[in-house]
Amino acid sequence: MDVNTIFLLFFTCFTGNIKSVSGTRSFSIDYENNCFLKDGKPFQYISGSIHYSRVPQYYWKDRLLKMYMTGLNAVQIYVPWNFHEEKQGVYNFSGDRDLEHFLDLANQTGLLVILRPGPYICAEWEMGGLPAWLLQKPYIVLRSADTDYLEAVNTWMAVLLPKMRKWLYTNGGNIISVQVENEYGSYYACDYNYMRHLRTLFQYFLGENTVLFTTDGNTDKEMTCGTLEGMYATIDFGTDTNISQGFSRQRRFEPRGPLVNSEFYTGWLDHWGDQHAEVDSQKISTMLAEMLSMKANVNMYMFEGGTNFGYWNGADHDNRYRSVVTSYDYNAPLSEAGDPTEKLLNIQDTIRKFRDIPEGPMPPPLPKMAYGLVTLSMVGDISSLLDELSPQGPVKSHYPLSFEEMKQYYGFMLYRTKLPRDLPESTPLICPLNGVHDRAYVSVNGVFLGLLERDRILMMNVTGEQGDQLDVLVENMGRVNFGSKINDLKGLLTNLILGTDVLKDWLIFPLDIDEAIASGWPQSGLRQPPPGPVRGPSAGPVFYQGTLAPNGLAWDTFLRLGDWTKGQVWINGVNLGRYWSNRGPQQTLYVPGPLLSPSQPNNITVLELEGAPLHTRVVFLDRPVLSSSVSKT
Incomplete structure (x- = not known):
């Protein structure tokens, strides 16, 4: 830790202590009366989860106001570590990452904050919020007392937590409680030394009087491994759980203190190939009323889900790898676009029975526009565009290297080699040990032949002549965000075998597609389509471009690529996320x-x-299509 960091920590802690001593605000747990105390008076929170990382900054105020007008008195937020430190040692708290601006807007709106700073958050977010650069250390044990992992956590928390200290309620801000880690009981490690270390770290930066808590699922094993003395144990459950049984389990670990459901599920996530998840609105309202009548504190997860823009979606891996879709609508009370739903109005009616809600109308949905059809023209296939997409050129390697070894953590990477011999007949191309993470698009001399897909398509056929160019474009579909497999490396993790030959001598091109497009390519003229008629579509990884003519309005809209197959979309240089029209269920991008x-x-x-x-x-x-009857692949 350098001298500047040490000075910053000392200054922050010193000034923070002055505020705590001089202020009269307080937030604590009353174990005798089984409640929270805010400024010495009993307090019950009715909260909703919103992720600032999934909502554009210019809509934060709109969403927070709608939550406030519903009757909530708090919001719960995650801090995704990788969203702020994509590259090790480079911190970004500006624009859509301006966490303190979000806290300030919540404060202005009249909403308290329940902060969940991780370091691991799950949240169906890429790698559960952990930065992929951690995986450069091949034997690192994530979410444990592993020294390499703790060193990175200490450095990150020394940046984040001092920023949060001034936002604590006791220091004049609006953060009333802080979660340590997240659902740790669901992780195999069950490392109490790790949790003790985090507890000490949080107390050091935030003060020993800050209310720290844990959240775990509704089983004895999860509560046993996820809880620790000095951090208040809370539970999470949805409409499929008996309320009395859920809270009785919390009571076994916290015999006294407030009842807390930290994640009451208003909906659920979608994976590609799933049916769109829906949770009954009336059941949510009925259970919410029952919990509030028990004086329980409830956080609804999610209240607005938002969008996995860019490459930020996570994935699950139980029996097989399943990537989370771009939309995080979650069937929540506020839609992906922030529109109030019938579910929200039912929740508002329920809350009204227990506390006064703000007077005045609910802010209406923001206007939407059906801008209509746009025809795109082909720019070229990836193999022909490497000067623009990989200006630094390839890395030579005898065997394939992973994304992490190449220090390219998201998106796409191109592996290129030559066919070692003539293949007049179809010859199997195999990636043993399921080593393609996550999809590989294979072409020979620019002709697309097919693909390999993790856990699904482990072999394809190739033909060609000795010396032909073999290109393998590998797509990272999002790292696993939950369970024991979050150390999810990407790329070609094992050799490719063609017939009886191990393919060697690779040129590996890291593709910085986002930077090229943000800089104006392909419309900027760095590369223009050849003159003549518009070129038709081509199989395999190909870029297309077009323009939506201005019409004097800039309203929300939803882009549908109904007859397209699978890919990525950018508008005005911003990565909207993935589409996968023929797998579904999501059919539009917000x-x-x-x-x-x-x-x-x-x-x-x-x-x-x-x-x-x-x-x-x-x-x-002018409206989303998030559910389709497309058959599962």
Whole structure:
């Protein structure tokens, strides 16, 4: 830790202590009367989860106001470590990452904050919020007392927690309690030394009087491994759980103190290939009323889900790898676009029976626009665009290297080699030990031949001649965010075997697609399509571009690529996320209005990975399509 960091820590702690001593605000646990105390008076929170990382900054105030007008008196938020430190030692708290601005807006709105700073958060977020650069140490044991892991955690918390100290309620802010780790009882390690270390770390930076808590699932094993003396044990459960049984389990670990359901599930997540999740609105209202009548403190997860923009979606791996979709709508009371739903109005009616809610109307949905059809033109396949997408050139390696070894943590990477011999007949290309993480698009001399997919497609056939160029584009579909497999390496993790030959002597191209598109490519003229008729669609990974003409409005809209297959979309340089139309259930991508220009052409860039339709059209709708009857693949 350098001298500047030590000085910052000392100064923050010193000034924070002055505020604590001079202030009269307090927040604590009353074990005798089984409640929280706020400024010495009994307090019950009715909270909702919202993730600032999934909602554009320009809509934070709108969402918080709607939550306040519903009758909530608090919001619960995660802090995704990897969102703020994508590259080790480089911290970003600006724009959509301006956590303190979000806290300030919540404070202005009249909402208290329940802070969940991790370091692990789950949240169906990429790697559960842990930065992928941790995996550069191949034997690191995440979420444990492993020295490499704790060193990284200590450094991160020494940056984050001093920023949060001034926002504690006792210091004049609005943070009333702070979660340590997250659902640790669900993790195999069960390392009490790790949890003790975190407890000490949080107390050092936030003060020993700060209310620290844990949250765990509704089983004895989870509560046993996830709880620790000095941190108040809370529980989470949804509409499939008996309330009395749920809280009786909390009582076995916290015999006295407030009842707390830290995650009361209003909906659920979707994976590609799932049916769209829905949770009954009336059941939520009925259970909420029952918990509130018991004087329980309830946080509804989610109150607004938002969107996994870019590459931030996580994944699960139980029996097989399953990637989370781009939309995190979650069937929540506020939709992905922040619109009040019937579920929200039912919850508002329920809360009204237990406390006064703010007077005045609920803010209406923001306007939406169906901008209509746009025809895209082909720019070129990835293999022909490497000067733009990988300007630093390839790395040579005898055997494949992972994303983490290449220090490219998200998106796509191209592996290139040559066929070692003539293959006049179909020859199997195999990645043994399921070593493709997560999808590999294979072409020979620019002709797309097929793909390999983790846990699903482990072999394909290749033909060609000795010396032909073999390109393997590998897509990271999101790291596992829950369970024992969160150390989820990406890329080609084992050799590719072609017939009886082990493929060697690779050129590995790290692709910085986002930087190229944010800089104006392909519309900027760095590379223009050849003159003549518009080129039709081509199989395999191909870029397309077009423009949405301005019409004087910049309203929210939803982009549908109904006849396209699978890929990624950027609008005006911003990565909207993944689409996978033929797997579903999600069929539209949410486009926040402020991304669009009302007066200038709006650039659309699509990377279609498998095959575009002949018409190469996309359509902008005024409503989402998150559920489809597309058959599962």
